[in-house]
Amino acid sequence: MRLSPRALCRAARPAWRESFSLDGRDVARWFPGHMAKGLKKMQSSLKLVDCIVEVHDARIPLSGRNPLFQETLGIKPHLLVLNKMDLADLSQRQKIIQHLEREGLKNVIFTNCIKDENIKQVIPAVTDLVGSSCRYHRGEHVELCLMVIGVPNVGKSSLINALRRQHLRKGKATRVGGEPGITRAVMSRIQVCERPLMFLLDTPGVLAPRIESVETGLKLALCGTVLDHLVGAETLADYLLYTLNRQRLFGYVQHYGLDAACDDVVSVLKRVAVRLGKTQKVKVLTGTGDVTVVQPDYPAAAHDFLRTFRRGLLGAVMLDRDVLQGPPDP
Numbered sequence: 001m002r003l004s005p006r007a008l009c010r011a012a013r014p015a016w017r018e019s020f021s022l023d024g025r026d027v028a029r030w031f032p033g034h035m036a037k038g039l040k041k042m043q044s045s046l047k048l049v050d051c052i053v054e055v056h057d058a059r060i061p062l063s064g065r066n067p068l069f070q071e072t073l074g075i076k077p078h079l080l081v082l083n084k085m086d087l088a089d090l091s092q093r094q095k096i097i098q099h100l101e102r103e104g105l106k107n108v109i110f111t112n113c114i115k116d117e118n119i120k121q122v123i124p125a126v127t128d129l130v131g132s133s134c135r136y137h138r139g140e141h142v143e144l145c146l147m148v149i150g151v152p153n154v155g156k157s158s159l160i161n162a163l164r165r166q167h168l169r170k171g172k173a174t175r176v177g178g179e180p181g182i183t184r185a186v187m188s189r190i191q192v193c194e195r196p197l198m199f200l201l202d203t204p205g206v207l208a209p210r211i212e213s214v215e216t217g218l219k220l221a222l223c224g225t226v227l228d229h230l231v232g233a234e235t236l237a238d239y240l241l242y243t244l245n246r247q248r249l250f251g252y253v254q255h256y257g258l259d260a261a262c263d264d265v266v267s268v269l270k271r272v273a274v275r276l277g278k279t280q281k282v283k284v285l286t287g288t289g290d291v292t293v294v295q296p297d298y299p300a301a302a303h304d305f306l307r308t309f310r311r312g313l314l315g316a317v318m319l320d321r322d323v324l325q326g327p328p329d330p
Ligand SMILES: Nc1nc2c(ncn2[C@@H]2O[C@H](COP(=O)(O)OP(=O)(O)OP(=O)(O)O)[C@@H](O)[C@H]2O)c(=O)[nH]1
Pocket: 083, 084, 085, 086, 087, 111, 112, 113, 114, 115, 150, 151, 152, 153, 154, 155, 156, 157, 158, 159, 175, 176, 177, 178, 179, 180, 181, 182, 183, 184, 203, 204, 205, 206
């Protein structure tokens, strides 16, 4: 009889970690200082802009947004687009919305830019937000300009392309990539709609210069907003394992054919590497000199674990569950 991952977990009765230790790593260097430049450029383009569309990852709806956006660009009407809804566990959507409302964010749309879900809600929401003020300013030529902002890799360029597909039946105007930092500069205006005539400025992803906490940094990294090597793929894989276990998301057990859920990342990565057939030769210093040994390729296993999670193959996740609910149930 094949046991379900949940049954396997119950049978093994493992003790999940209550917190994640980073042993004093320097998280400040994960967040490159050059991003301040992008923010300055965005500020200088503000006079052209009627509305700010901030894109953020729906898996972290309550953390990791750049507070500088509010400080420097907060004078314009603002729409928050929580993208990658296909990867997020949104069973507590109402609670998320209430939480955001308490922070003053009243205009929120959840989207999936791969399948164009809810994309058609964006332009009417912007038109409502801007209201009649732009008609007053621009006379007969009703023409709106939006600025799309957000931390890296949340889908800003994908949103622009999705809007063009939906409203203009046109293809890609801006490059999309799986790694953070694809959009390097504030671009020229891109048309996204005919009626109303609407243009949009794509911008480079800008992270906060200082993060709220190590945990927020790890959540941002798990969502791919920071290059993996800056955090370390194995550290990140460990945080992923910690998160999945804490949230009782045991899809990885079945996906990698493990015997049971486990909270020890070395054991899990070892099994992943064996399953993938990934080994590496490592030189080990012994009393008689260097000896080459073959061992599981832990970095390759960590990358596969992260990639699989980011593709949604380990299940939808809510990384801000702790913020929403306080400490998880024992
Ligand atoms: N699953 C899923 N993936 C998405 C979605 N939207 C975008 N992506 C993927 O996320 C990655 C980043 O998308 P981009 O549009 O390049 O993100 P960006 O915010 O413009 O990135 P930067 O230029 O680095 O700031 C790409 O691999 C996209 O295919 C979505 O709704 N769901």
